[in-house]
Amino acid sequence: MTLVSRIQLRGLTRRFGAVTAVDDVWLDIADGEFLVLLGPSGCGKSTLLRMIAGLLPPTEGTLHLGDTDITHQPPQRRDLAMVFQSYALYPHLSVARNIGFPLRARKLPRAQIRAKVAAVAETLDLTALLDRKPRELSGGQRQRVALGRALVRDPGAFLMDEPLSNLDAKLRAGTRAEIAELHRRLGATMVYVTHDQVEAMTMATRIALLDQGRLEQLGTPAEVYDRPASVFAATFLGSPAMNVLDATVLTVDGTLSARAEDIDLPLGIDATMPDRPVRLGVRPEHLTIAPPGEPGIRAVVTGVENLGSEEVAQCRSGTARVAVRGTRPLGVRTGEALTLTARPEHLHLFDVGSGRRLTWQPGAVPAAV
Amino acid sequence: MVSGTFVEAPPLALAGEAGVRPASRETGRSRARRLAPPYLYLLPAVVLLVVWTYQPLAQTFVLSLHSWNLVPSTPMEPVGLANYEQLLSTPELGRSVWRTVVVILGMLPFTVLIPVAVALLTRRVRGRAQGVYRALVFAPMLVAPVAGAAVWQWLLDPSAGAVNRILGTDVNWLNTTGTAQLAIIVITGWHVAGFAVLVVTAGLAGINPDYAAAAKVDGASRGQVTRWVTLPLLSPTLAFLVLMTVLLSAQWTFPLIDTLTQGGPVGSTTNLYYLLWEYGFRSHDAGLAAAAGVLFFAGFIVVAAVLTRLAERLSHHDD
C-alpha cells in the first residue's frame, strides 16, 4: 500500500458562538513533512489540530487526505495518530495495554499486539514500565507512553498537541531530539502544535504561524525568522523579540535611509522615492555598538541582562525600547549613551497600518501619495 | 618567585544563610491552640452523629436484651439473649432475608442498568432540552412515596386499572403472591431510577472527554469506547450505586409495602425492614424488633465492608 498522507486544509474555519477560533486556514501539508503550528496561547492551534483529527467538525471549509475528502469522516476512519496535550493515557490500563490499545481496536491477534508493544517499548525505553499504571509514572514517562501509543500503529500522519509542554528543560531537549530523529527515521507526516519557538525552529521543515485563528505566515524556520511577513511574526520569533521602531523612509543624496529623531540608518538602496512612514524592525543580535558620531540609533542603556554565554543590553531610544544582544561581555554599563548600527540587509520594514512586510521593488511607480 | 597553592572553595554555609535554626520547644498551651482547630470544626458533626445515630444504636442494643411492649408505664424486663434465640428460631427471618435479596436483585436494573443506558444515550442532549429532560427524569423522586403508591394502586386495580387494560390481562397484581413483590419492585424502581440517572450523568461529566477522544483517534468504535474506556472509568460511580442499592433497597420499598400490601399477600412482600417494623409496632415486641435491628445492622456492616473493598479495588484514580 502506498502511503498517501498529503493533508490539505481548504479554508478551514471553526467558530464557537461569537469567537472565531480558526479563520479560513489554507494549508497543504506534504507527505513526510514536519509542519509546526506555532502561535500564542488561544490562537486556535488545538482547535485546528482537533479538526484535522476529526474530533471537531469545521464550521466551514474542507479537509482532504490524499485525494479523498475526509471532512465528514469520523476520527476512527482517518488513520491518524494523535498525542494529546494532556497525554490522555487511559488511567485504568497498564502501560502495555495503553500502547496496545489502537491495535486491540483493530482486532489484531494477541501475540502480534504483544510483539509490537514490546518493540515500541524497546525503542522508547519503556520495557521496565510495561506493567505500571499511568498514575505510577513521571511526566516524562507518561509522555513517552503517549508517544508509544501513536508509534505502535504506523498511521497516515502524526498529530501532536504540545507533547513536551509538561516536561522540564532537560527532558524537553532530549525528547525534542528524539521526536526529530523519529521523524527522520519513519519519514512520516507530522503536524506538531507548540507555542515554544525553540521547538518550532529546531524540528520544523515548515512553520505555520497562527494569530487569532488566521494563518499569519507559512515557511521554513529560516524564512520565517529571516523574512517575517508581519510585525506579529517578527516579534513572535526570537528572544528577546525583534525591536520595532517608528521611522520614516527618506531619500538622502540619492539613497534611502530610515530616519527618526534618534534614528539614522541607511537602507542600502540607491533610489529616490517620496517620504513614507514605516515601522523599522531589527533583531537584537544584529545591532552592533558603533563609535560615537556614526549614524545609527541613539540609545541609553537602562539595564544589562546576563544570559550566560551572551548579554542583552536593554536600552531606551526616545520613548521606544531597544534590546541589543551580543557575546558576553558587551562592555556597556547602565546609563551609558550608545549609538547602535545594523547592516542594511538586517533591517526589516513594515507597513504602519497593516503591519505587513515591505519589500523593495525597483522601478515600480509609487501609487498616488 | 612567588609561591602559592590552590584552595578549595568552602562548602556553602547553609545555616549562616538561612539564619538561626528555630527553637523546637513549644509550650503545651500553644501546641493545643495549634492542633485544636480541626477538631473544633468537626465537633458539630460529631455531636449530631452521637445524638442521632450512635446513641440510638446503643439504646437499641440495650433494648434488644430486654422484653418490653412499648408502653411507657410497663417496666423493661431484662431477658438476656432470649430475643436473639427467638428470632433465629423463626422461619420468618430466613424467608424475609431471601425476599430482601430478591428486592435488591430486582432493583439493580432500575438503579444501575437502566440509568447507565439512559445517561449514555442522552449525553448529547444540550441546552434547555437538557434541563427539561433532567427534570422529567428526576420528577418521580419528588413524588411522595405514599402519594405515588395511591396512584399506582389505582393503576393496578384488578378491574378498572390502566395496567391491566394496557396489557390486556386481568391480574390482581397486589393480591397475588407472585406479582405483589414484582409490583413493589417496579414502583420503587420508578421512584429511584431518576436519581440514579442523575448520579450516572454526574459521573460521566466527571470523566475527562480527552480519553474518549483519544480512543476514537486510536480507532475504537463507539461501542468499544463505551466498553473499554467510559464504563471502566465510570466504575466508581457504578460501585457507589450498587452499594446504595444493596444497603437501601429494602428501606426504599417500605412506604410502598406499608401502603399497598402491608407485607402480604401471605407475607410475600415482607422483607427485613417490614418484618422489623411488624415486630415492633404490630406485635409491640420492642425487644424482638431491637434484636432484629441489631442483627441486620451487623449483617449490613459486613456487606458494606465487602462492597467498599471491592469498589476501591475497581476505582482508578483519574488524574
Ligand SMILES: Nc1ncnc2c1ncn2[C@@H]1O[C@H](COP(=O)(O)OP(=O)(O)OP(=O)(O)O)[C@@H](O)[C@H]1O
Ligand atoms: N469548546 C470551546 N468553546 C468555546 N470556545 C472555545 C472552545 N474551544 C476553544 N475555544 C476558543 O477558541 C480559541 C482557540 O482555542 P485553542 O484551544 O485552539 O487555542 P490554542 O492555540 O490551542 O491555545 P493554547 O496554546 O493555550 O493551548 C480560544 O479563544 C478559546 O477560548
Ligand SMILES: [Mg+2]
Ligand atoms: Mg492548545
